[in-house]
Amino acid sequence: MTPEVDGAHYPVAVIGGGQAGLSVSYCLREREIDHIVIESHRVGNEWRARRWDTFCLVTPNWQCKLPDYPYQGSDPDGFMNRDEIVQYLEEYVAFFRPPLVEGVKVTRLRRTKAGIFELTTTAGILTADQVVVATGPYHTTSVPRMAERLPATMHRIHSSQYRNPGQLPDGGVLVVGTGQSGCQIAEDLHLAGRQVHLSVGSAPRVARFYRGRDCVAWLDDMGHYSRTIDDFDDAASVRMRVNHYVTGRDGGRDIDLRAFARDGMRLYGRLTGVRGTVLDFADDLKVNLDRADSVADSIKDSIDAHIAAQGIDAPVEERYAPVWEPAEQPASLDPAAAGITSVVWSTGFSRDHRWIETPVFDGRGYPMHRRGVTNSPGLYFLGLPWQFTWGSGRFESVGRDAEFLADHIEASRRLADVCGTITGAPTTLTAALPVG
Numbered sequence: 001m002t003p004e005v006d007g008a009h010y011p012v013a014v015i016g017g018g019q020a021g022l023s024v025s026y027c028l029r030e031r032e033i034d035h036i037v038i039e040s041h042r043v044g045n046e047w048r049a050r051r052w053d054t055f056c057l058v059t060p061n062w063q064c065k066l067p068d069y070p071y072q073g074s075d076p077d078g079f080m081n082r083d084e085i086v087q088y089l090e091e092y093v094a095f096f097r098p099p100l101v102e103g104v105k106v107t108r109l110r111r112t113k114a115g116i117f118e119l120t121t122t123a124g125i126l127t128a129d130q131v132v133v134a135t136g137p138y139h140t141t142s143v144p145r146m147a148e149r150l151p152a153t154m155h156r157i158h159s160s161q162y163r164n165p166g167q168l169p170d171g172g173v174l175v176v177g178t179g180q181s182g183c184q185i186a187e188d189l190h191l192a193g194r195q196v197h198l199s200v201g202s203a204p205r206v207a208r209f210y211r212g213r214d215c216v217a218w219l220d221d222m223g224h225y226s227r228t229i230d231d232f233d234d235a236a237s238v239r240m241r242v243n244h245y246v247t248g249r250d251g252g253r254d255i256d257l258r259a260f261a262r263d264g265m266r267l268y269g270r271l272t273g274v275r276g277t278v279l280d281f282a283d284d285l286k287v288n289l290d291r292a293d294s295v296a297d298s299i300k301d302s303i304d305a306h307i308a309a310q311g312i313d314a315p316v317e318e319r320y321a322p323v324w325e326p327a328e329q330p331a332s333l334d335p336a337a338a339g340i341t342s343v344v345w346s347t348g349f350s351r352d353h354r355w356i357e358t359p360v361f362d363g364r365g366y367p368m369h370r371r372g373v374t375n376s377p378g379l380y381f382l383g384l385p386w387q388f389t390w391g392s393g394r395f396e397s398v399g400r401d402a403e404f405l406a407d408h409i410e411a412s413r414r415l416a417d418v419c420g421t422i423t424g425a426p427t428t429l430t431a432a433l434p435v436g
Contacts, residue, residue, distance in 0.1 A: 003036045003099045006124020010036045012409060013119055013126065015106050016134035017043045017098075019066060019089065020383025023399045024132050025098040026067045027406035033413070036128075037098050038121065040105035044086040046136065050160040054188055055082040056248045057395075058180060060216055064395040066092055067402060077214065079248025109133075110357040117378065130378040130409055133356065133367075136393065137384055138349035147345060149274040154335060159185055159346040165192040171341030172197060174279075176271050178288075179203045182346030183245040183255045190265055197333070197340060199271040199281065200257060200288045204295035206244040208252045210303055211314045218303045225390050225397070239366070239386040244295065258289060258324040268330055278332050285329045293322065372405050378412065380405050 003010075012028060014021045017039025025037045042048065047055075057064075062076040069092050073084075080088065093100065101123070108120035109131065117128045141158040150156060155169050159181040165173075165188065172195040175186045179201070186198045207215050219225065232238045245255050261267045269285040297319065307314050333340075351365055360367050360374040367374060371388045372381045382401055383393050391397030 003101055005036075005038075005101060005104060005121060005126050008036070008126045009116075010034060010126065010128045011413065012036075012130045012132065013038065013117065013128035014132045014134055015109070015119070016040075016136065016383070017100055017102065018046055018134065018136060018383065019395055020136065020393075020398050020402065021132070021134035022089065022092055022098060023067050023402035024134060024382055024405055025100075026069075026092075026096050027399075027402045028409065029096060029098070030067075031406055031410045033406070033410060035099060036126070037100045038104050038106055038119070039100060039102045042102050043093055043100070044089040046138070047082055047085045047089070050138075051082045052162050052185065052188065053082070053164045054249060055184070056080060057085065058246050058248050059394065059396065060214055060248075060252075063216065063220075063391070064088065065397070065399055066395065067399040069095055079252055106355065108355050108357065111376070130380070130412065132380045132382055132405060132409075133353075134382040137351050139352040140350050141345075142348045142350045143345045144271075144347060146271070146274045147343075150343065151277055151335070154340070155342040157342075157344055159344060160349075162344055165189050165194055168194075168342040168344075171195075172335075172339045173342045173344060174199065174335065174340050175344045175346055177201055177203075177346035177348070178245060178257065179346060179348065180243050180245050182344075183257070184247055184249070185344055185346060186260065186265065187247065187249070187255060190260055190263070195339065196260070196265045197268065197338065198257065198260070198265055199268050200285055201242075201270050202284075202288050202291065203242045204244045205255060205292040206246050206299055207296050207320070208246050208248075208254050210300055211307065211317050213314075214252065215299060215303065218306065219299075222302065222306045228389055229386050235386075236366075239384075245292075256323070257292075258322050261326075262324040267326065268333065275332075277336060278334055280332050281330060283329050283331065285326050289322075289326070293320065296320065372401060373408055380409070 011033055012035035014025055014035055014037045017037050021037050028035045056079045060077050061071040061073060061080055064071040104121050104123045106119050106121050110118050112118050117131045119126050141160055143158060147156060162185055173189050174197045175182050176199045186196050189196045229235045229238060247253060247255050257267060267285055269282040271279060272282050273280040353361060353365060358376045358379055360376050360379060362368050367381050369381055374380065382405055383398055385393040387401055389397050392401050
């Protein structure tokens, strides 16, 4: 039965029906806490609608650990593709049947004078004692203002709109940005025989395999994924770090931009501006390539040290040797002269929490929290990058974060019940607190 929305009241409302929202829903159900999960589109929409056709995870399937529902397939060391990820989430829904409403968007969240939360949605208004915001960090596409100065004849899309090479007009393609999306889209186009021009940023890279194993497996053994945000002196900067680029495509491999260049892809430094019909690039291509290789080598150094310290019998592997060096670093490019007809902006996303009318954000718009618990009693966040560990925004440990929040929600409810019994105060935590 679909939960009611307009006029309804719930002990807990979960906003977002992705892996984070579903995880906390399962944990709440295990604790017999009544709740509703509100998803603006369909379960798995982020994967379904904003990933390209050949997209796959860059982390092995064995790291997919939703609460009581780890990866169920026959290839734990493989990498689920886009459709398999959606299927995994749909099967999770069928597994425990959450109180889910799809196609309903929350447009406003505020605390009322009575101390409860009011959620305005496209299907009416409901209230809740406690709220979990599980909408992730990727709300709006981020495209630099210089994009407005590109020639109107150029086809322009954001990486979230890219599906396959066939959707782009004939001709060369400029990909701006070398995070995970930019590198993988550039590879997709390159393998399809398109002439790719890639603006290389400062994102680091990591080897897919080293000394007989996936680097993720080595790092897991080394406790890398158990490190918490509290282990770092610069927590704010850690949360903003760009992910290392690598791919799980075709069983997993490195993404080597130098090899792409050797085979015909054209590399440039960071895109800095548009002058008329000319694009300008920073003189940092070699620096960015060298830095990415250095990071990959430093990870290998740590794996070597772990192998030596533990006395592990692992095959010896020679280190990567650059297969291409930039003979020159082009400072500018005329797209028309180069035959470029399309641009793919792989420049990331930004957060948009303007619909949340509760003072829990810092000066950059990031929610202030401790493991997802904010200073506004009863309001929580889940699924943020480095919310507590590296895997907080991923399948790897979003479930552990969900269990922590569910325990906190349960304890808060018990505390409110006890206080109400002793004092006669309202028996919900938020109703017993002053308006924040």
